[in-house]
Amino acid sequence: MLPVLRTDRLCLRPVVAGDLPEITRLIGDFAVSRMLSVVPHPYSVEDAETWFLQTEGQTGNGERVFAIELDSRAAGAVSVGKPAEAPEFGYWLGRSYWGRGFMTEAGRAALAWLFETTDTQTVMSGALDENTASLNVLSKLGFTGAHTYSLSVKSRGETLPGMRVQLSRERFETLKGGAS
Template identity: 30%
Template sequence: MDSILKRHLNNRLKNILQTRRLTLRPLRMADLDNMVANIMSDPDVMHWLPHSDATKTPEGQRAVARGFLEDFISPWEMEGYGIWAICLKGRGSKASGTFIGYCGFLPGQLEGEGPELAYAVGQAYWGKGLVTEAARACLAWLFARSDIDRVYAVTDRDNYGSQRVMEKIGMRHTKGVDLYDSVAKGVGLLPFFTVSRP
């Protein structure tokens, strides 16, 4: 096997995470249909994410999903981290391997604050602790595999479910920030949460 291909495959295998209920693997462009079905086509999920206005048509949903995937995949090569697909585990279950959403890190937009934690799952999987489980695994992986000392996350001020996830994984609310044009869009300052290396 070509040594570059072998190294690439080994790196991808090292980046597969297992939790009690989940398998997390790096996102790939082949996840486009899953992203549309679980995230982009659900207005209740998109309400909390940037670009929700662009997802009102099937064409818009695919375009936004494609853009998300490009943004989520590229950091793996450039930064050594990125976004994972969250997939259910199971023994002989039809749900085994089912794509339910994403979780991981994007290069931070705020100087000195580290990467940004980002996540979303389909509405059918809300309130089950799955995002918390995925985010804990991602944070543990990042702190074990890098010299990054700090991670941040932002959410809508009314997204209490997301804020609970952040608190459960050890993040603390420290301030409000204007990111993703939140003030110009009338959303206001976004709650800003951080966590440092243990």
């Protein structure tokens, strides 16, 4: 079971069934889903339930996803993927929460938990070329080694150019220690 992680401004905790209506509302915003790979648009509570049933809290070894809670409400989610040699890091926030550094704060906490509690050596991620905010988040968290790839985006029914990046345990720990 995932723990509860507290940062200066946020609480990261396991997703619960009661979050699904709010998650549906926030991720149902096309401004959010248009940047994500596997999220359909429009998005229904049934879509949220299907996703919820695949998470670690429900299966014991599914997707390790934290709800990002702010002011006692689910504001988004951050995932460190399923247990794998190089798990996938993914995230989103409701539109009204953008631009205040929340995702960098949440991402750093989730990655710290992953590296501290598992023997994961490398985490993979990626974003569309057009998603400057997300590429900035990845860069601020220390992801490097960008190479181009194509990302299929379900909500748009399109395959679009993106950047694939990775983060090593060593680099994350070096950055955490204040070096660059």
